[in-house]
Amino acid sequence: MSALEIRNLRKAFGGLQVISDLDLKVPPGQRHAVIGPNGAGKTTLFNIITGWQPPTSGEILIQGVPVQQGRPDLVTRGGLSRSFQKNMLLESVTVLENLRVACQAFDASRHSVFRSSWSFSDVIRKARRAAEQMHLDTVLDRKVNELSYGQKRQLEVAIALCAEPKILLMDEPAAGTSPDERNSLIELINGLSPELTILLVEHDMDVVFAICDIITVLSYGRVLATGTKDQIQSNPQVIEAYLGRRHA
Amino acid sequence: MSADVALSSEQRIGVLKRLPLPASRRAYAALFALFAVSLCALPSFVSGYVMTLAVEAMIAGVFASGINLLTGYTGLVSLGQAMFLGFGGYGIAIGTALLGWPLWISAPVTLVVVAAIAAPIGAICTRTRGVEFLLITLAFSQMFYGAAIKLRWTNGSDGMTGIPRPDLSLLGVSADNPTVFYYYVLAVAVLSLLMLWRIVTSPFGSVLVGIRENERRMMSMGYSVANYKIGSFALAAVICAVAGILQSQYTYFVNPDAMSWQMSGEGVLMVIIGGANVVLGPFVGATVFVVVKQALSMITEEYNLFFGIFFMLVVALFRGGVLGFISTPIGKRQ
Amino acid sequence: MQPFLIQLLNGVQLSMLVFLLAVGLTLIFGLMNILNLAHGAFFTMGAYFGLVVANDTGSFWLALLIGPLLPFAAGFVLQFFVLHPLAQRGRSTHLDLALLTFGLLFATAGAVEHVFGSAFHSIVTPDLLKGRVGLLGMEYPIYRLFIIAVGIAIGVALVLVIDRTLVGATLRAGVDNREMVTALGININMLFALVFGFGSALAGFAGVVSAPVMSIYSSMGIGIVVTTFVVVVVGGLGNLKGSFYASLIVGMTDTFAQAYLPEAELFAIYILLIAVMIFRPQGLFGAVGRVA
Numbered sequence: 001m002s003a004l005e006i007r008n009l010r011k012a013f014g015g016l017q018v019i020s021d022l023d024l025k026v027p028p029g030q031r032h033a034v035i036g037p038n039g040a041g042k043t044t045l046f047n048i049i050t051g052w053q054p055p056t057s058g059e060i061l062i063q064g065v066p067v068q069q070g071r072p073d074l075v076t077r078g079g080l081s082r083s084f085q086k087n088m089l090l091e092s093v094t095v096l097e098n099l100r101v102a103c104q105a106f107d108a109s110r111h112s113v114f115r116s117s118w119s120f121s122d123v124i125r126k127a128r129r130a131a132e133q134m135h136l137d138t139v140l141d142r143k144v145n146e147l148s149y150g151q152k153r154q155l156e157v158a159i160a161l162c163a164e165p166k167i168l169l170m171d172e173p174a175a176g177t178s179p180d181e182r183n184s185l186i187e188l189i190n191g192l193s194p195e196l197t198i199l200l201v202e203h204d205m206d207v208v209f210a211i212c213d214i215i216t217v218l219s220y221g222r223v224l225a226t227g228t229k230d231q232i233q234s235n236p237q238v239i240e241a242y243l244g245r246r247h248a
Numbered sequence: 249m250s251a252d253v254a255l256s257s258e259q260r261i262g263v264l265k266r267l268p269l270p271a272s273r274r275a276y277a278a279l280f281a282l283f284a285v286s287l288c289a290l291p292s293f294v295s296g297y298v299m300t301l302a303v304e305a306m307i308a309g310v311f312a313s314g315i316n317l318l319t320g321y322t323g324l325v326s327l328g329q330a331m332f333l334g335f336g337g338y339g340i341a342i343g344t345a346l347l348g349w350p351l352w353i354s355a356p357v358t359l360v361v362v363a364a365i366a367a368p369i370g371a372i373c374t375r376t377r378g379v380e381f382l383l384i385t386l387a388f389s390q391m392f393y394g395a396a397i398k399l400r401w402t403n404g405s406d407g408m409t410g411i412p413r414p415d416l417s418l419l420g421v422s423a424d425n426p427t428v429f430y431y432y433v434l435a436v437a438v439l440s441l442l443m444l445w446r447i448v449t450s451p452f453g454s455v456l457v458g459i460r461e462n463e464r465r466m467m468s469m470g471y472s473v474a475n476y477k478i479g480s481f482a483l484a485a486v487i488c489a490v491a492g493i494l495q496s497q498y499t500y501f502v503n504p505d506a507m508s509w510q511m512s513g514e515g516v517l518m519v520i521i522g523g524a525n526v527v528l529g530p531f532v533g534a535t536v537f538v539v540v541k542q543a544l545s546m547i548t549e550e551y552n553l554f555f556g557i558f559f560m561l562v563v564a565l566f567r568g569g570v571l572g573f574i575s576t577p578i579g580k581r582q
Numbered sequence: 583m584q585p586f587l588i589q590l591l592n593g594v595q596l597s598m599l600v601f602l603l604a605v606g607l608t609l610i611f612g613l614m615n616i617l618n619l620a621h622g623a624f625f626t627m628g629a630y631f632g633l634v635v636a637n638d639t640g641s642f643w644l645a646l647l648i649g650p651l652l653p654f655a656a657g658f659v660l661q662f663f664v665l666h667p668l669a670q671r672g673r674s675t676h677l678d679l680a681l682l683t684f685g686l687l688f689a690t691a692g693a694v695e696h697v698f699g700s701a702f703h704s705i706v707t708p709d710l711l712k713g714r715v716g717l718l719g720m721e722y723p724i725y726r727l728f729i730i731a732v733g734i735a736i737g738v739a740l741v742l743v744i745d746r747t748l749v750g751a752t753l754r755a756g757v758d759n760r761e762m763v764t765a766l767g768i769n770i771n772m773l774f775a776l777v778f779g780f781g782s783a784l785a786g787f788a789g790v791v792s793a794p795v796m797s798i799y800s801s802m803g804i805g806i807v808v809t810t811f812v813v814v815v816v817g818g819l820g821n822l823k824g825s826f827y828a829s830l831i832v833g834m835t836d837t838f839a840q841a842y843l844p845e846a847e848l849f850a851i852y853i854l855l856i857a858v859m860i861f862r863p864q865g866l867f868g869a870v871g872r873v874a
Binding site: 050071072073076077081082084088089090091092093097100101102104105106107109110111112113114115116117118120123159160162163 | 443446447449450451452453454455457458461462464465466467468469470471472473479483
């Protein structure tokens, strides 16, 4: 069974067809990138997969279970967690609190109304582990709005990891980072469990090649090609549509 | 977009220092104890007039605390919380006068009923956000205000009188005595505050803060935020209803004016003055408000005029306004 | 009880009055994202200024012409010198601005009471519009028909201005993309303040228009503004055409509740609003909100 399977997906905004007849299968453990020029429908695809936007038609199965539209929380509970292209953090609380709240979502204590949240040590332990995974353990008590941009990008991914997902969707994790920040982010992502399925949207080809084994190229909402780095780089259609212009 | 984010980060800085974090909990507890002790000692030092003001401020403080849970912690600004103030007053009035139940049954039943009514109202209201939430809560309160004026069962616009204060004869005192009533209100206020404290430091409370900070992220973390917002709405309503019970016992009557639009606005004003998002803030705000209102009523007949001006000044000048720390732009086009 | 047709006309008349308020509120919200809770204050201002003019000159028409000027000026000043600078300082969300105008609503009611007292006033119906006209075997006051005509005329004029003229195109562009309009070299602050003033003037105009059929008193704006809020939420916040249809729906509901179900007259429109919110939280005519 595929970790993620997309069948016949179509999305139109009014008369504008953003995604047409898209099929995609991502087997467990694969590191899969979706690339394509601006407007190719990448972010829309992500929003549909995670239940934020309804598709016009088609089906999305996460570990064999269809996505229920309008309920992003259930998508996360179904084992698919995402990070966002623009930072979506709880800005005025600490890094630890961000991660603690994220871990708490999967703990029975989330319904507790009269006990202190600091008395649930399991949740805090998990939050600390997530912080270590993304090298944020030195800034646990800092408020998010005091972090550097690169650290915020790391936290963005760390929060997604707190759900202990089977599938991780990352929407341009390296967007706006400096080369140093980008390299450490690549290193951190490559250090994640090999069983974790990753679907990555990224403009930066170096990041894509450093992380992913399989690449799907989207153009005007259609799959142009799917294959390894070499297959993609030698595909004439892809060169014309995308790589050729950027990597000439 | 990035400019927006930078701006709102700056807005938040002022609030950071006032968050209930473990490091500062002891300081909060000490402050709280000091506050409680000085309030206990108050009747031995001041005149009956000051004590009357203190009672009014504490009742208003409980009311504003309910609003604070919804506004300061969850980030939902309501202009209809006075309806729950009215529910509290009408609840015990109906229970004691119409149904003939003793107060100790009427009061808890009232609070349970308020929670049961507030949950579906909250479910409808929290489908919207921002200014639409403000309008729909206002509409709900206006609806009940209108119903209370029309309802002959509760004496229409005249309201209901003869609301009993608690029977404290077991302790050998009468709650009709202002000092005794003062201590009764103080005890209820402290209890409400402790309850609020537990709520906002609990996992549930941390989810509410998360919703205020970034609702979409909370959904993406796997929280069904709708249920938490409804929970916050219902709990806030119960706290406001507690204030409503106290208020009706204080004046021995309740009428539709308890649910007026202006009353809701006054509550929001107290929260802004005291600083949203701080447990004690609403009590500070309520005290300032009661004193200012009292002073105004002595120097002028035109209370509305000065209330309005005071309101505008507070919103414009106080600590970044009611929700200076809210990051999510609620504008229809982002 | 008056016959059904009369009630129907009364409903349309109330609808048009509310529409005059709702359309200004909608314009301001659509363009500036500001919910002006003080909109009712401009209604009051217009009515009282019209009253002063009518008392001094004895002319209803002059009152109708000059009355809206005060709310226009007040609206302009409010946006240009208060709301805009506050928003620029970056510390005020539009919720703050809404609450600020809430204060203004009460301050105005208080100020009016201070100047004019709490008595009820009225402007005399002009001779031209006095009397009744035969209509399908009934008699109906001409003045109420005049209100209906004025509401429809202003609605049509607005649609034409916004859809067909350069000013309208600029406004529509401003709603879609503020930066672009600024880049065109248009002083957007001035434009916003003028629109704010215009919306307020419409509310003031409604105040004068309503004076011969409803009383003028200090808190007249507080009651009607809540009805207006119901209209803008039912119609979808910021949706001009929606506000027209919603005015009709709300005005009719209110009128018919008063006529046939007096127990419910004070809250019928809220039940309508709540029903709308349950089934279409974005309003009957609003676009489906974006989620991501």
